[in-house]
Amino acid sequence: MPELNDENTVVTTDRFVTHVSTVPATAGQTVGIFVREKSLASTLQRGAPPVVIMVHGGFATSVVAYDLQYKDYSFMTALARAGFDVFALSHTGYAPSPQPLMDDPCNVDGEFQSELIPHVLSHPAPPRYPFKLVSSRTEWDELATVVDFIRTLRNAERVSFVGWSTGTPRAGGFAALHPELVDKLVMFGPSPYFPDESPPARMPEAGSPLILQSREFLLHRRWQDHVHCEGQLEDPAICDEVWKALMAVDPVGSTWGADGRGIMRAPNRMNFGWRDSLAKIQAPTLMLLGEYDNYARRIEAWNGLRLDHKMFVKVACASHFMQFESARRLLYRATAEWLNTGAVDGHARGEFHADFAGAITATPA
Numbered sequence: 001m002p003e004l005n006d007e008n009t010v011v012t013t014d015r016f017v018t019h020v021s022t023v024p025a026t027a028g029q030t031v032g033i034f035v036r037e038k039s040l041a042s043t044l045q046r047g048a049p050p051v052v053i054m055v056h057g058g059f060a061t062s063v064v065a066y067d068l069q070y071k072d073y074s075f076m077t078a079l080a081r082a083g084f085d086v087f088a089l090s091h092t093g094y095a096p097s098p099q100p101l102m103d104d105p106c107n108v109d110g111e112f113q114s115e116l117i118p119h120v121l122s123h124p125a126p127p128r129y130p131f132k133l134v135s136s137r138t139e140w141d142e143l144a145t146v147v148d149f150i151r152t153l154r155n156a157e158r159v160s161f162v163g164w165s166t167g168t169p170r171a172g173g174f175a176a177l178h179p180e181l182v183d184k185l186v187m188f189g190p191s192p193y194f195p196d197e198s199p200p201a202r203m204p205e206a207g208s209p210l211i212l213q214s215r216e217f218l219l220h221r222r223w224q225d226h227v228h229c230e231g232q233l234e235d236p237a238i239c240d241e242v243w244k245a246l247m248a249v250d251p252v253g254s255t256w257g258a259d260g261r262g263i264m265r266a267p268n269r270m271n272f273g274w275r276d277s278l279a280k281i282q283a284p285t286l287m288l289l290g291e292y293d294n295y296a297r298r299i300e301a302w303n304g305l306r307l308d309h310k311m312f313v314k315v316a317c318a319s320h321f322m323q324f325e326s327a328r329r330l331l332y333r334a335t336a337e338w339l340n341t342g343a344v345d346g347h348a349r350g351e352f353h354a355d356f357a358g359a360i361t362a363t364p365a
Contacts, residue, residue, distance in 0.1 A: 008040065008041075008042075009040065009041045010038055010039070010040060010041075010077055010080050010081065011037075011038070011039055011040070011041050011044060012036065012037070012038050013036070013037045013038075014034070014035075014036050014037075015034075015035050015036075015037070016032030016033065016034055016035070016096075016097075017032065017033045017034075017035050017089075017145060017146050017149045018030060018031075018032060018145075019031055019032070019033045019141075019142055019145040019146075020145075021092070021098075021138075022137065022138045022141045023092050023100065023133065023134050023138045024131065024133075024138075024203060024204040025100050025101055025129060025131070025133060025204075025209070026092075026098070026100050031092070031097075031098045032097070032098070033089055033090070033091070033092070033097050033142050033145065033146060034062075034089065034090045034095075034096040034097040035087055035088070035089045035090075035146055035149075035150075036062065036063060036067060036076070036087065036088050036089075037085065037086065037087050038067065038074075038076045038077060038079075038080040038086045039080050039084070039085040039086060040080055040081065040083065043080070043083055043084070043085055044085070047155065048154065048155045048156055048157075049083070049084070049085040049154060049156075050083065050084050050085065050160070050339065050340070051084070051085050051087065051150055051151075051154055051156045051158075051159045051160065052079060052084045052085070052086050052087070052159065052160045052161070052162060052339055053087045053088070053089065053143075053146065053147065053150065053159055053160070053161050053162070053171075054066045054075070054076065054086065054087065054088040054089075054161075054162045054163075054164075054167075055088075055089065055143070055161060055162070055163045055164070055167035055168075055170045055171040056088070056089075056090065056091070056094065056164065056165075056166075056167050057164045057165030057166045057167050057189070058165055058166035058266055058269070059213050059218070059264050059266045060242075060246060060264075061090045061094040061095055061096075061246075061249055061250075062088035062089055062090045062094070063088070063090070063096075063245075063249055064242065064245045064246050064249060065088075065164060065167075065323070066088045066162075066164075066323070067088065068241065068242065068245055068324070069245070070238070070241045070245075071235065073238065073241075073323070073324060073328065075162075075323050075328070075331070075332060075335075076088060078332040078336070079162075079332070079335065079336060079339075082332075082336040082340075083340075084336070084339065085154055087146070087150055089142070089143075089146050091134065091139050091142055091170070091267075092133075092134055092138065092139075092142065092267065093133055093134055093266060093267025094266065094267070095249045095250045095253075096249065099252075099265070099267075100133070100209075101128075101129045101133065101209045101210070102133075102209060102210050102252075102265060102267065103252050104128055104129075105120045105121050105125075105256070106121070106125040106126065106127055106128050107127045107128055107129055107208055107209045107210050108121075108127075108208060108210045108211070108212060109127075109207065109208040109210060109211050109212075109268055110124060110208065111211075112210075112211055112212040113125070114258075115212050115214055115256075115257060115258055115263055116212075116256060116257070116258060116263075117258060118258070119256070119257060119258055119259055119260040120256050120257070120258075120260075127207075127208040127209065129208075129209055130206060130207070130208065131204035131205060131206060131207060131208075131209065132204055132205045132206075132207040132208070132209065132267075132268040132269060132270050133204075133209035133210070133267040133268050133269070134267045134268075134269050134270070135199065135203070135204075135269065135270035135271070135272070136169065136170070136173060136199075136269075136270065136271055136272050136273055136274075137199065139170050139173075140170070140173050140174050140177060143170065143171070143174045144174070144178070147159055147174070147178075147181060151181070158180075158181055158182060158183040159181065159182065159183065160182070160183045160184040160185065160186075160283075160339050161174070161175065161182065161184075161185050161186070162185075162186045162187075162188075162335060163185070163186070163187050163188075163190075164187075164188055164189050164323070165189045165190075165191055165320065166191050166269075166271075168187040168189075168190040168191050168301060169191050169194070169271070169273070169274040169277060171185065171187070172185065172187065172274070172277050172278060172281055173273060173274070173277040175277075175281050175282070175283050176276070176277040176278075176280035176281050177277075179280075179281075179282040179283065182282075182283040183283060183339075184283055184284050184285070184286075184338060184339050184342060185281065185283045185284070185285040185286070186285075186286045186287075186288075186334075186335045186338055186339065187285065187286070187287045187288070187301065188287070188288040188289070188322060188323075188331060189288075189289065189290065189293055189298065189320045189321075189322065190287060190289065190298050190301035190302070191274060191298070191301065192294070192297040192298050192300050192301065193274055193275050193300050193301075193304070194271040194272055194273075194274050194275075196271070196272050197272060197273060197274075197275055197276055198272055198273075199270065199272050199273075200270055200272075203270070204270065205270045207268055208268055209267060209268055210265060210266070210267065210268060211265075211266050211267075211268050212256075212263050212264065212265060212266075213263070213264040213266070214257065214263055214264070215243055215257075215261075215262065215263070215264075218243070218264060219239045219242075219243060222320065222321075223239065223319060223320070223321050224239065226290075226292040226293070226319035226320065227292070227319060227325075228292055228317070229316075229317035229356065231317075231326055231356070232317045232318070232319070232325050232326055232327075233325060233326075234325065234326045238324050238325075239324075242321075242324060243262075246264055247262045250264075250265060252265070253265040274301075274304075275304055278301060278304030278305050278306070279304060279305075279306045280306075281305060281306075281307060282307055283307075284307070284309040284310070284338075284342045284348075285305060285307065285309070285310045285311075286310075286311050286313070286334065286335070286338040286344065287301065287302050287305075287310070287311070287312050287313070288312075288313045288315055288322070288330075288331060288334065288354075289302070289312070289313075289314055289315065290314075290315045290317075290318030290319050290320065290322050290327065291314060291315065291316055291317070291318060292317075292318065292319045293318065293319050293320040293322075294320070295314075308349065309342065309348060309349060310349065311338070311343075311344060311347060311348060311349055311350060311351075311352065312350070312351045312352065313330075313334065313344070313352045313353070313354050313360060314351075314352070314353050314354070314363070315327050315330060315331075315354045316353065316354060316355050316356050317356045326356070327354075327358070329358060330354050330358035330360075333358070334354075334360075344360060345360050347360065347362075350362065350363075351363040
């Protein structure tokens with residue numbers, strides 16, 4: 001345990017927050033939602049520090065997405081050093097939080113079972129639990145429990161959120177439901193609209209609990225195929241470091257895959273309500289989107305915001321994984337400035353462009 005008398009020490013605390021599950025497969029059961037906290041010792045010693053909660057995306061759990069233990073690639077540490085009390089949770093289905101029904105390879109969606117043959121499965125198999133696992137609603141419920149816990153723990157009236165990818169409709173949906181509890185929002189790599197705005201007619205929705213993503217698909221098709229600038233990957237080893245961290249946090253997934261060398265696991269989700277949530281968000285919102293991040297689709301989220309206090313930054317030479325690229329320094333700086341002041345480089349509203357060095361300029365009308 002670090003010595004708290006050193007005000008420059010970053011203190012890390014891991015907890016499991018008690019939650020009564022609303023996930024259909026575990027409804028009514030008491031579970032523990034994993035939450036990591038990072039803060040300077042000096043921040044913890046003052047009353048009611050500014051609180052930010054970081055919400056992960058569809059595959060990479062929070063301790064990898066935001067607290068990668070490699071060089072200066074921890075987003076959480078950067079915000080902690082900027083004076084925030086920083087929390088990151090992992091939703092149900094993402095280690096170290098509960099992963100119900102996910103250790104049975106038969107519960108992998110049929111589209112992905114070929115990734116397990118022949119090492120884990122000898123042939124395709126029907127799911128033993130023939131439904132999707134989690135939903136937008138169950139994740140908003142988990143956020144409500146965690147927010148309540150943190151507000152009590154830190155005597156905080158409001159909290160701010162950082163969301164990445166699918167974490168944007170999670171955090172943004174909560175902000176739309178509970179505007180009185182949310183101070184500011186930062187969204188990067190935002191999710192495009194979901195196919196459905198309404199929950200499935202029947203819950204849980206038919207399907208399988210588990211989906212997969214291979215190392216090749218993640219590191220190459222989703223990431224390296226979108227690296228187009230010299231220096232965009234400041235450290236080429238970062239891709240392998242991310243994969244190693246993903247495997248370390250999920251011991252079961254690390255032994256799966258067609259060759260037994262590991263695969264990334266995530267819950268199959270029932271997503272809905274993103275377009276509606278965007279229109280209802282009231283908290284001042286900063287959105288950042290990399291120019292190589294499926295830009296034409298993800299810009300939908302920016303266009304869906306209806307509040308006046310909002311700022312958009314198109315980030316040059318950045319992909320969906322900007323927190324692991326050279327653009328991370330802009331991301332860290334802009335996030336801290338926005339959460340502190342509701343502005344970045346003195347700008348609080350409008351559309352802007354960030355060049356490779358992170359300089360922000362207004363987009364021509």
